[in-house]
Amino acid sequence: MNGLEVKALTKSYGATTVLDGVDLTVPAGGLTAVIGRSGGGKTTMLRLIAGFDRADSGSIRIGDHPADGLPPERRRIGYVTQEGSLFPHLTVAGNITFGLGWRDRRRQSRVGELLELVGLGQAYRKRQPHQLSGGEQQRVALARALARRPDLVLLDEPFSALDATLRGTTRRAVRAALAATGTTTVLVTHDQDEALSIADRVALLRDGRMVQEGTPMDVYRAPVDPAVAAFLGTVCSLDATLDGDEADTVLGRLGTPLRAYGKGMVLIRPEQIVPAADGLAAIVEGVAFHGHDGLLTLRAKDATLVARWAGHLLPRPGDEVRIAVEGSAIASFPDTVG
Structure with missing residues (x-):
């Protein structure tokens, strides 16, 4: 079964075509990284999948259910942005449980489970966002995204604002948490090393079209054209x-x-x-x-x-x-x- 299936997705803003017939299939429980240069349509595609914007044409299916026309809150999606977007007035626990029903919010064990899942200890429960490092904030943002047990998690450049050392440790913790929950995930990034190292599959989006999709090893070792080869790493011609x-x-x-x-x-x-x-x-x-x-x-x-x-x-x-x-x-x- 596929966790996400996008078919022939198109989106234009005025005379500018951003997505031009995009297809993307993500196996259930897998992590697919969508890579491409800035302005290539990656974030627009995530916004359409999440329901924040409407596609001009095409279809989106999450698990067994069509998502076209559903509002964001009914799509069972967790979304993590580049900044994490934690609420500054809430504690870590308050951020994680935000959006849950009152019964779930009262279950303090759920907060503990999620903190452990993303590699943070119980001591973080009462901390404020300003007391956390950038990497810790992103882990809390992921815990919040996973709190409602979503069918799909969307990660929009979640590590790009972190320094190199913190970026490596944070993405390993995030990858481990997603693998432990078996959550279908789409990661958008312009960092080729990041995509190749943590994704199960890689899809390259260029000028609004998906030009190649496959395992990291396949797309690195068998690029479809010289531009794809060069984008994925240094190449000798x-x-x-x-x-x-x-x-x-x-x-x-x-x-x-x-x-x-x-x-x-x-x-x-x-x-x-x-x-x-x-x-x-x-x-x-x-x-x-x-x-x-x-x-x-x-x-x-x-x-x-x-x-x-x-x-x-x-x-x-x-x-x-x-x-x-x-x-x-x-x-x-x-x-x-x-």
Whole structure:
């Protein structure tokens, strides 16, 4: 069963088309990350799913029930925004139970269960929002979203305002809480690393259209076009002579995912370019050190390449290294199609 099914969703504001026939299917209990550049329609899609705005056409189904025409309060959806949007005059417990019926509000054990679920202790119960860190506020916002046992949770850039360290710990806690409850979730983000690391499936929205959807590994390793490949991470583009399911490049003969012939290009990821004692000679033109690893800018014959090596293996600018490619190209594209 699917937790969410969106079909042919469209939305325009005046002459501007924001969503143009969007399809999205989220398996029940799964987390799908919708990624794309700012202005691509991600938040608009969430607002339509939540019922905050009406679609021009298309359909939305949550679980077994159509949601078209239902007001937000009847869609059984939890919504977490970028800011968390906690009520400043209420305690943590008051925020979590806000919107529950009076019987549930009196069940203090429910607050404790939710605090434990999002990785906060009982000591947080009486704190005010201003006494919490940004990450703690987002965890309370998630607890509030889960309090009514929703069929679907929508996360709209919930970690983007947090610093790097807090962002990592908070998203792990949020992911664990959602997995523990088995709640179907849609996460909107522009952070590719975030999407690839915590989602079960990734959908890329571009210019109002869904251009690719699949597992994180599938979309990273088999992008549908060069723009998708580049959006999901650094990529090396190599001129190539395509020969069926192989291609001749400056780095040697590489396997390709699709059969094609003639002039074209292939794409590989930086981590595929590895040190090799008997490999192709290349000159190191630049090193970007990131601690655990680093990005090398290499010059091999007439090609400029980017490689990602472990931090302890990084050479210095000006050094000559020997390189080879591990695995096949992630994509291949002929210069002419037809």
